[in-house]
Amino acid sequence: MIVKKFQALTETEAVIKAQEELGSGAVVLNVKTLKQRGIFRLFKKDIVEITAALEEKDFVQNISQNKPRFQNNIGINSHSINIVADEKLDAGTKSEMLEVKLDSLHNSLRNQLEKETDFEKAINEVTYSKQEEKKVVREKENNNFKFLQLIYQKLIDNDVDEKFANMIISEIEGSLKKESNIDSLLAGVYQKIILKLGEPKPIVLGKKTKVAFFIGPTGVGKTTTIAKIASTFKLEHQTKVAFITADTYRIAAVEQLNTYASIIDCPVDVVYSADEIVDCLKLYESYDLILVDTAGRTHKNEEQMTEIIDLLQKAANTKDLYDIEVFLTLSITTKYKDLVKITEAYKDVQEYKIIFTKLDETCCLGNILNLKLLTNAPLSYTTSGQNVPTDIEVINEQSLAKQLLGGND
Ligand SMILES: Nc1nc2c(ncn2[C@@H]2O[C@H](COP(=O)(O)OP(=O)(O)OP(=O)(O)O)[C@@H](O)[C@H]2O)c(=O)[nH]1
Ligand SMILES: [Mg+2]
CATH class of the missing domain: 3.30.70 (Alpha-Beta Plaits)
Known part of the structure; x- marks a missing residue:
């Protein structure tokens, strides 16, 4: 009822x-x-x-x-849901998931259920007293719906786009048992989010010299991220690292990279046009890792975008010699609508991976999931502060999924 x-x-x-x-x-x-x-x-x-x-x-x-299955509002009417099977969650994953500390979400789900007024309870009693069995089934279905509604709301509160939140909840709805409890629902959503985030793809060194280009909008933290990655490789793996910068636009951009290079103790070269990149890479062909910084690009400026594409295409011609990767660096604080526009501007860049910076500046991490689902590009690193080299990590899907569901990481 x-x-x-x-x-x-x-x-x-x-x-x-x-x-x-x-x-x-x-x-x-x-x-x-x-x-x-x-x-x-x-x-x-x-x-x-x-x-x-x-x-x-x-x-x-x-x-x-x-x-749509849900609206962006918890207070909508509840009605029965058709929850069928749970085969997709294997026992190991389930128990592992259940250990996950999603305490705050768990509590808020429970509190919500306890909010039913005495009046409503009395009505339910009268209605169902003659049909005890029916009542139990209906209550379970109703509870499942409420759990899913609250999980949906958590995702929305964390800036997950409505379209993607609906998609996740619909998929869970179609794959759970009729008698699902709060733990199996949470485990299901948690596992689904991790699968959607995909396997992280950080820089892995191989036989060929790795060349990593860092592209993206202005001021997102490209140069700082390069310094963090370079120091980590130098300190932890004694990797031979070199810097190249194609950022000759911003006053002091070269100086900024030089400062990091002198601290980390690695060489820096500057390319002034796309044509110079091949020769410049040749200078460091004996190195393990070449990190290429580029000037911040406003996605609305087509001329600037053409220059960056040109640089990447010239470099791609050397792919027999080098293992080339491109990292689109984005700030988590950028609005989702703008991130969509940015990725549209970079659509001609083939096979980029995504780095999200400035996680320390927000408590809503939904854009990471949004961008993954929008572009299907692999996620690589997240950064969460200005400190070099500490404030960077390979994206941690478990921690991210927990935070998206309102738990503490
Ligand atoms: N809070 C915070 N600040 C960061 C992070 N990463 C970089 N910054 C800061 O963001 C500012 C811009 O960083 P840069 O590395 O110069 O950014 P960029 O993308 O190279 O900028 P342009 O070359 O001008 O396009 C600096 O003040 C950095 O210290 C981060 O993860 N968190
Ligand atoms: Mg820079």
Whole structure:
């Protein structure tokens, strides 16, 4: 049974509201007049609140098949959901997932369920007292729906795009058992997010000299990230690293890279045009890793975008000699709409990997999942601070999935 409250200036208006939402089969269970309080009672009329109810089967018939499964709002009507099978979660993964500390989400889900008013409880008791078995099944389905609604809301709160949050929840809905509990639902969503984030692809050195280009909008942290990666490789693996910069636009850009190079103790070269890149790479062919910095590009400036594509194409001609990778560096603080535009501007760059910077500047990490699902490009690193070399890590999908679900990492 669906039980909902509707408020309006008159009882008739409230009933019309209820019928609009629940359909003509809705019945009024209670009518109450709510007195205005405080100073406003002098200016405002009292309002009428009705409690209306509807059998779930009637409600399901009423709702449009084409509507998205959830709206960006937890307070929508609950109705039964058709949860079928759970074969996709193997036992090992399940128990591992259940150990995950998603305490805050877990608690908020429980609290939400306990919010049912005494009145609604009483109504449920009367309705189901003669059909105990039916009641248990319905409550479970109803709870499943509420859990999924709350998980959906957590994703939205973390800036996961509505389209992707709906997609994840729909997939979970279709793959869980009828009697799923909160743990298996959480484990299912958690596992789904990890699968969607995919295997991280950081820089791995091979036989050929690795050449890594760092491209992206202005000020996102390309140069700083290069310094972090270079220091990590030098300190932890004694890798022979060289820098090349193609950023001759910004005053002090070369100086900035030179400063890092002198601290890390590696050579730097500057290329002034795309044509110079091949010769410049040749200078360092005996090195293990060449990190190429580029000037920040505004995706709206087509001329700048052409230059960067030209540089990458010239370098790609040497792919027999070098193992070339491109890292599109993006700040997590950029709005999703702008990130979409940025990736459109870089659509001619083949096979880039994504680095997300400035995780320390936000608590909402949904853009990482959004961009992965939008571009299908592998995720590589995240950075979370200005300190070189410490504030960088290979993307941690487990920690990210937990945070997206409202847990602490
Ligand atoms: N909070 C925070 N700041 C960062 C991070 N990474 C870089 N920064 C800062 O962001 C600013 C810009 O960093 P750069 O490395 O110069 O950025 P860039 O992309 O090379 O900039 P352009 O070359 O001008 O396009 C600097 O103040 C960095 O210290 C990060 O992960 N977190
Ligand atoms: Mg830079």
